[in-house]
Amino acid sequence: MNLSVEQLRMILRTSFPIPIAFLIGIPSLIGYFGIFLQWSDYSSDKLNRTPASAYDFVVVITIFLPVGGGSAGCVVAARLSENPEVSVLLLEAGGNPNPISFVPLAVPFLQNHPATDWQYKIVPLKTSENPPVYQPLSWPRGKGLGGSSTTNFMIYMRGNPKDFDQWANITDDSTWSYANVEKYFNKMEDYHGRYEGLGDNHGKNGPLRIEPLKYSPGLENILAAVKEVGFSVRDLNVNQQEGFSPIDFTQKQGRRHSAYSAYIQPILGRPNLKILRYSHVTKIKPLVNLPVGKNLADHVLTYVGPFIVKKKGNVPVSLMQEDVTFKSLADFVFNGNGPLTSTLGLLAAGVTCSSTSPGWPNLLYLFLSLSIYDGFGATIDRVSGSGNYTKDFLQPFIGNDAHFVALSPGKPKSRGFIELLDNNPFSKPIINPQYYSDSGNQDIQDMIEGYETIVNLYENTNALGNKLGARLVKIPSCSRFEFKTRSYYECAIRTAIRTLFHPVGTNSMGKIGDPHAVVDSQLREISRHYRVLGTRGLRVIDASIMPEITNANTNAPTIMIGEVGADLIKRAFHLN
Numbered sequence: 009m010n011l012s013v014e015q016l017r018m019i020l021r022t023s024f025p026i027p028i029a030f031l032i033g034i035p036s037l038i039g040y041f042g043i044f045l046q047w048s049d050y051s052s053d054k055l056n057r058t059p060a061s062a063y064d065f066v067v068v069i070t071i072f073l074p075v076g077g078g079s080a081g082c083v084v085a086a087r088l089s090e091n092p093e094v095s096v097l098l099l100e101a102g103g104n105p106n107p108i109s110f111v112p113l114a115v116p117f118l119q120n121h122p123a124t125d126w127q128y129k130i131v132p133l134k135t136s137e138n139p140p141v142y143q144p145l146s147w148p149r150g151k152g153l154g155g156s157s158t159t160n161f162m163i164y165m166r167g168n169p170k171d172f173d174q175w176a177n178i179t180d181d182s183t184w185s186y187a188n189v190e191k192y193f194n195k196m197e198d199y200h201g202r203y204e205g206l207g208d209n210h211g212k213n214g215p216l217r218i219e220p221l222k223y224s225p226g227l228e229n230i231l232a233a234v235k236e237v238g239f240s241v242r243d244l245n246v247n248q249q250e251g252f253s254p255i256d257f258t259q260k261q262g263r264r265h266s267a268y269s270a271y272i273q274p275i276l277g278r279p280n281l282k283i284l285r286y287s288h289v290t291k292i293k294p295l296v297n298l299p300v301g302k303n304l305a306d307h308v309l310t311y312v313g314p315f316i317v318k319k320k321g322n323v324p325v326s327l328m329q330e331d332v333t334f335k336s337l338a339d340f341v342f343n344g345n346g347p348l349t350s351t352l353g354l355l356a357a358g359v360t361c362s363s364t365s366p367g368w369p370n371l372l373y374l375f376l377s378l379s380i381y382d383g384f385g386a387t388i389d390r391v392s393g394s395g396n397y398t399k400d401f402l403q404p405f406i407g408n409d410a411h412f413v414a415l416s417p418g419k420p421k422s423r424g425f426i427e428l429l430d431n432n433p434f435s436k437p438i439i440n441p442q443y444y445s446d447s448g449n450q451d452i453q454d455m456i457e458g459y460e461t462i463v464n465l466y467e468n469t470n471a472l473g474n475k476l477g478a479r480l481v482k483i484p485s486c487s488r489f490e491f492k493t494r495s496y497y498e499c500a501i502r503t504a505i506r507t508l509f510h511p512v513g514t515n516s517m518g519k520i521g522d523p524h525a526v527v528d529s530q531l532r533e534i535s536r537h538y539r540v541l542g543t544r545g546l547r548v549i550d551a552s553i554m555p556e557i558t559n560a561n562t563n564a565p566t567i568m569i570g571e572v573g574a575d576l577i578k579r580a581f582h583l584n
């Protein structure tokens with residue numbers, strides 16, 4: 009397929025108008041580069057219309073949490089089609105990954121945009137301090153091949169071994185124990201991360217490329233500070249224990265490596281794999297009554313900060329402005345490094361235990377450092393659906409260098425739900441995550457401890473407090489509370505409620521007889537055990553089957569679920 013420069017411009021303009029801000033300085037070059045990356049896929053003839061009935065496996069379908077060619081769906085399609093005697097049809101409601109999605113720095117533009125995102129909203133939260141004008145908040149979900157792995161922040165984290173042993177206990181099936189799933193993590197990894205060569209702890213020959221942080225001004229101060237307060241810097245992906253680490257990313261030569269890039273793109277030529285894009289699955293007639301949509305768990309997020317950094321020159325990304333230059337473009341294209349590989353200035357991650365969870369980390373930290381440029385607050389508000397809240401809050405600090413820490417209760421107790429709005433399969437569902445609704449108020453108490461840890465780290469250490477002069481900014485709407493007290497922190501946490509984008513649990517695995525279970529430990533809908541007609545053969549393989557959320561970002565565990573699920577099907581059908 010030949011495209012003229014004018015046609016390329018059209019594709020960029022029509023498929024993705026928003027990155028205009030991103031392209032400041034070097035407009036069309038980045039866009040052309042993105043298209044070049046995807047050239048072969050745009051010209052592929054995979055968009056065929058073979059009827060689904062001709063296929064042995066249709067990789068898709070769940071009623072509430074969408075599954076298609078996402079993180080898990082790509083894995084299942086790729087693994088099942090390894091057997092040439094099997095035909096696989098992958099159905100996906102969206103299209104190819106948008107070319108711009110391969111540039112990590114473009115990540116904020118992928119959310120809440122109709123070309124790449126489902127644009128869900130959650131119901132207004134009763135537990136929020138935010139005035140209703142800043143709600144309803146957005147709940148981004150990736151649309152298109154690769155699903156949310158095509159729009160996410162690329163953080164690679166497996167989770168804690170105890171998280172998976174907990175699944176094995178709930179299901180009474182050692183398939184889900186860490187001892188077993190660790191083999192699948194190794195199988196999927198092509199590990200070239202920060203800890204490469206420091207032990208035989210990661211997979212080397214899998215499809216999913218993992219690379220270390222490539223652009224990290226300011227990182228060393230964070231690592232020095234965590235050591236000062238007594239935490240270790242360690243690989244959080246190996247037998248996770250309390251500690252902090254530079255983040256490893258699902259990137260290949262600095263570009264996004266989604267489940268689609270890792271699992272599907274290399275096998276597009278397989279004759280037994282067909283992909284139908286723009287195929288929205290619509291069958292919704294209920295056959296069985298199961299608790300689908302209940303048990304919704306998510307990592308609710310609070311941005312702690314900004315911590316204004318007085319000493320200049322220690323902060324990297326002023327996203328889309330000074331850092332985006334011809335040099336940075338050349339670094340990205342030729343060396344796979346530089347500012348364009350950064351996702352919003354993310355540098356380090358951490359996990360710690362609150363006092364209620366000794367020995368099992370239940371708080372999750374992600375460190376970002378960037379300069380607050382004009383337009384940054386508006387970008388965050390557009391992603392979050394928070395009106396002008398962030399824009400107004402950050403207005404006085406434009407031009408300052410800053411750090412933020414995204415803090416989350418990694419093992420939240422609160423549970424929400426998702427329900428159908430009506431029987432129109434194109435209607436958006438009702439999503440109520442019920443953040444901070446647990447009866448014992450434990451989630452808030454844990455978060456306050458996390459908040460205190462962060463403030464101590466920034467203000468009372470030599471590396472951050474003294475050398476950089478980092479200081480926490482006060483949130484005006486919480487000024488009725490004394491600054492830096494527990495009540496102030498609770499107000500701050502409830503004011504800046506956001507999602508960390510990790511909803512799970514709405515098709516939970518469980519034992520037969522468990523009232524919360526939708527699927528059994530083999531991922532078959534549980535009603536098959538009661539011989540419900542018309543449902544045999546249906547399996548759910550995606551993030552929704554997690555009975556409890558992992559204290560980690562959920563892409564890696566979801567890809568692992570895809571690997572395990574594909575093996576379960578292969579075994580059941582005696583394939584290999």
Ligand SMILES: Cc1cc2nc3c(=O)[nH]c(=O)nc-3n(C[C@H](O)[C@H](O)[C@H](O)COP(=O)(O)OP(=O)(O)OC[C@H]3O[C@@H](n4cnc5c(N)ncnc54)[C@H](O)[C@@H]3O)c2cc1C
Pocket residue numbers: 068073074075076077078079080081099100101102119148149150151152153154155156157159160161162163164165287288289290508509510511550551552560561562563564566
């Ligand atoms: C903005 C964002 C940032 C994130 N950041 C990170 C991160 O940095 N690190 C991390 O580990 N995790 C991150 N996550 C979470 C992680 O990406 C998800 O947990 C994971 O991708 C979920 O995989 P899945 O297969 O369950 O669903 P998805 O990957 O979301 O796939 C679902 C697929 O189903 C398709 N679909 C939906 N409905 C239908 C239908 N009716 N018919 C056909 N197809 C349909 C969708 O279009 C989509 O392609 C992030 C998520 C988001 C949204």
